[in-house]
Amino acid sequence: MTTLILALGCGAAAGLVLGALGAGGSMLTVPALVYLLGFTPAQATTAGLVIVAVTSLTALVTHSRAGDVRWKAGTLFAVAGIVPAAVAGLAADRLPQPVLTAAFALVAGFAAVRMLRAAFAKPSASCEDGESAGEGPSEARTATVAASGGKPEAHPGKAAATGAGLGALTGLLGVGGGFLAVPALVTRLAFPMRAAIGTSLLVIAVNALASLAMRGSAASSLDWATVVPFAAAAILAARDGRRVASRVSGRLLQRAFAFMLLAVAGLMLIDALS
Known part of the structure; x- marks a missing residue:
């Protein structure tokens, strides 16, 4: 019974974060599985991918209905990272393992600093809520917005190149990748924060499913009595996370996400050096 309660509670926390921020699910899921639910690191990584994949797909549907998913750029971004x-x-x-942990921490810290710089920059008069500061619409950007029904699409080459780089980091560090996808979509592809959150769920789902395809045999030995309630709680909580995101400004979400990244980066760097 204690294990079931822990699984439900941890799943709800991971789903809430993933639904609200479009990232962070694996950062909560894997440590919870290892330190609270007794999984080995290898089992936790595989179980985390299962949980994050199904939760991301569910949350993706909700964000898509709200119009917060850029399908064209997001698909290029995700597919380019598979190989x-x-x-x-x-x-x-x-x-x-210490080298990988330290690399994870440094990359997360770098992404957090970039997000904080954008979130605390003084907005221009033309900035919409949730967009990066100082990005006034140029003529080319305005034309792109008009052609896409009010939603600017990123340049395909830039989206594919950024996705490939993110895919390499994701494969190396063994996570869903949302904590890197959101900053990349905001800073590299100039997505508003809410669009970055929604689109990152597509990237996370593709990356997680691709990674699971390489671990098919490991999934069969998982403790499904723990994984299933964990995933179910995460799916339900992700819907509430989307409601939280709809009521909070894009800049505040950027700041919350960046500070979360800094905290995770600091803890992981300490763990790698200890």
């Missing part, structure tokens, strides 16, 4: 993620995943098996 690099697989190759990097093979390389990760040959690296010491």
